[in-house]
Amino acid sequence: MGDTRILSEVIKKVYEKNITNKTGNVAQYIPELAKVDPEPFGIAVATVNKDIITVGDVEKKFTIQSISKTFIFGLALDLIGPEKVFQHVGAEPSGEAFNAIELDPVKNVPYNPMVNAGALSMSSLIYDKYGNSSEQVILDFFENLCGEKLSINQQVYESELNTAHRNRALAHLMNGAGIINGKVDEKVALYTKQCSIEINAKELAIMASTLANFGTNPYTGKSVFGPITARYILSVMFTCGMYDYAGRWAVDVGLPAKSGVSGGLMAVVNRQIGIGLYSPRLDNSGNSIRATKACVHLAEELGLHAFEFTNKGSSMLDFYI
Ligand code: GLN
Numbered sequence: 623m624g625d626t627r628i629l630s631e632v633i634k635k636v637y638e639k640n641i642t643n644k645t646g647n648v649a650q651y652i653p654e655l656a657k658v659d660p661e662p663f664g665i666a667v668a669t670v671n672k673d674i675i676t677v678g679d680v681e682k683k684f685t686i687q688s689i690s691k692t693f694i695f696g697l698a699l700d701l702i703g704p705e706k707v708f709q710h711v712g713a714e715p716s717g718e719a720f721n722a723i724e725l726d727p728v729k730n731v732p733y734n735p736m737v738n739a740g741a742l743s744m745s746s747l748i749y750d751k752y753g754n755s756s757e758q759v760i761l762d763f764f765e766n767l768c769g770e771k772l773s774i775n776q777q778v779y780e781s782e783l784n785t786a787h788r789n790r791a792l793a794h795l796m797n798g799a800g801i802i803n804g805k806v807d808e809k810v811a812l813y814t815k816q817c818s819i820e821i822n823a824k825e826l827a828i829m830a831s832t833l834a835n836f837g838t839n840p841y842t843g844k845s846v847f848g849p850i851t852a853r854y855i856l857s858v859m860f861t862c863g864m865y866d867y868a869g870r871w872a873v874d875v876g877l878p879a880k881s882g883v884s885g886g887l888m889a890v891v892n893r894q895i896g897i898g899l900y901s902p903r904l905d906n907s908g909n910s911i912r913a914t915k916a917c918v919h920l921a922e923e924l925g926l927h928a929f930e931f932t933n934k935g936s937s938m939l940d941f942y943i
Pocket of ligand 1: 687688721738782789814817881882884
């Protein structure tokens, strides 16, 4: 544990720069999400040395949504193995919206595990292995990622399941293509449940720090997934985590990241820190506007871009703490 004063000041400055930004709208297509308070804004940074720096509404719970895809991809890799996983999903950016109803026309698999099609395919693999126990396997895994007890927001789950027509369409498309092997309704339900797990920005930052720390939660010391799995996850986050904004994000921020439609955003500085942010107003790609801008500013202030020429970010703990 170190002196976090400089880092705290930077994070506070970035928070203040963005709190006044009220552009964008909360997600509308899931009725329960359309009702959430748009105002909360929180930034949390968790270092691999167990320092946590927070500002704003970092205790406010929200559903993890698509950020879960990142970890379920990792869980599938660890439990089922890369060979089988990559028979069921690609690792190419789609350049399309997260809920696009399409498969890679050449390989006939979902483009990547960060879009809905690929995530449904990964949840299907978990279901094929664990059946009715899958929900518990997933919940235990997420609890280990952040070292906290978690639960599913039942209202959001039911609200999304009742309106999950596109996800059902995708699952049936994949069932027809031989990627999903039956039990379509159960698998869509499992995927929707994993998206409805509630977390806060602080827990999200710790989950991200577990990725920064090669799969071992720095706070509990528990190995949650292997280092090679961490490398797979971070690579796909880097190229596909921000959907059809992934390319510009790589230019402006240059960090592996994953967003969710409830307004959560997670970014990772390899070997250094995990960043968890929450602010529900979204842009047209379904990414939180304040959280995205805050990451641009954090990357600028702290030199976090993967290709930063000063190389501050890659040894930022020595630099700032
Ligand atoms: N549960 C949401 C869905 O399937 C997740 C989408 C997202 O967060 N981008 O549409």
